[in-house]
Amino acid sequence: xxxxMVYFESIPSRDRSLILAGGIAFFWLMETAxxxxxxxxxxxxxxxxxxxxxxxxxxVNFALAFLLLQTSRWTQDNQWGLLTFIDSIPLIFYALVxxxxxxxxxxxxxHWLEHKVRFMWRFHLIHHTDVHVDTTTANRHHPxxxxxxxxxxxxxxxxxxxxxxxIMLYQxxxxxxxxxxHANISLPDRLDKFFSLVLVTPNMHHVHHHYVLPQTDTNYGxxxxxxxxxxxxxxxxxxxxxxxxxxxxxxxxxxxxISKMLKIPFEPYRKPVGGKFSSPEK
Numbered sequence: 001x002x003x004x005m006v007y008f009e010s011i012p013s014r015d016r017s018l019i020l021a022g023g024i025a026f027f028w029l030m031e032t033a034x035x036x037x038x039x040x041x042x043x044x045x046x047x048x049x050x051x052x053x054x055x056x057x058x059x060v061n062f063a064l065a066f067l068l069l070q071t072s073r074w075t076q077d078n079q080w081g082l083l084t085f086i087d088s089i090p091l092i093f094y095a096l097v098x099x100x101x102x103x104x105x106x107x108x109x110x111h112w113l114e115h116k117v118r119f120m121w122r123f124h125l126i127h128h129t130d131v132h133v134d135t136t137t138a139n140r141h142h143p144x145x146x147x148x149x150x151x152x153x154x155x156x157x158x159x160x161x162x163x164x165x166x167i168m169l170y171q172x173x174x175x176x177x178x179x180x181x182h183a184n185i186s187l188p189d190r191l192d193k194f195f196s197l198v199l200v201t202p203n204m205h206h207v208h209h210h211y212v213l214p215q216t217d218t219n220y221g222x223x224x225x226x227x228x229x230x231x232x233x234x235x236x237x238x239x240x241x242x243x244x245x246x247x248x249x250x251x252x253x254x255x256x257x258i259s260k261m262l263k264i265p266f267e268p269y270r271k272p273v274g275g276k277f278s279s280p281e282k
Contacts, residue, residue: 001091009165019172023179027135031184039132047136054139060146071157072164081161102170105156107222110149115217122265129255131245133209138178177223181205186239200225207237211245213272247272
């Protein structure tokens with residue numbers, strides 16, 4: 001465990017980029033060879049849209065990274081945070097507790113809030129407009145949502161007092177698991193049920209991308225499935241019954257044109273109405 005800590009303490013930017021690109025490449029090949037759904041779409045054209053939003057996320061995170069690092073350093077210098085109470089336990093258990101805490105606040109909690117707070121939902125729904133969910137969908141986030149998630153990651157670091165190496169390890173795992181659970185693949189039911197006791201699997205997260213409520217408001221987790229089970233937001237659905245997208249934005253122009261998607265958060269709010277277009281709410 002110590003070599004991992006040392007590595008992530010000063011992980012090169014090159015390696016972080018390789019983790020992102022390598023994950024996309026691996027799961028891209030997997031879903032090409034063993035697709036869950038055989039989409040009638042141009043895979044490269046679809047990927048180009050999501051890669052655009054990947055780069056906007058990278059830009060936001062890069063621009064604000066110094067705030068995250070300063071927060072972590074302050075907590076370490078001042079012995080602040082919940083993790084200071086368990087810093088004497090074996091490193092592997094310290095890392096597990098820290099990863100679970102970061103996942104709870106900077107993944108599950110912010111994701112839940114984005115579905116419950118209308119202002120935040122306006123930005124997050126761009127992620128849900130994708131009607132061809134695959135591994136590239138993992139990084140399809142409006143720049144505004146990227147800011148929300150950065151704020152909650154910083155909040156998690158502050159509450160926990162997470163050291164830099166733990167943050168970098170968490171972000172690496174978060175990227176890969178998100179690419180995995182969005183991938184257009186499916187695990188055998190028995191294998192999925194076994195792994196989903198701990199981790200968020202594709203079968204589990206695909207349900208979250210079903211185009212209507214109540215499934216849209218379930219399975220918020222990213223790495224650990226335990227949070228959905230603890231807070232009662234876990235849901236199961238047969239993969240063949242899933243239809244991707246969001247019922248308020250099913251028109252092709254609203255999920256396949258970047259310029260249109262960037263404007264969605266600033267348009268009149270549409271209330272989900274169970275699979276049909278809704279009228280703008282006055």
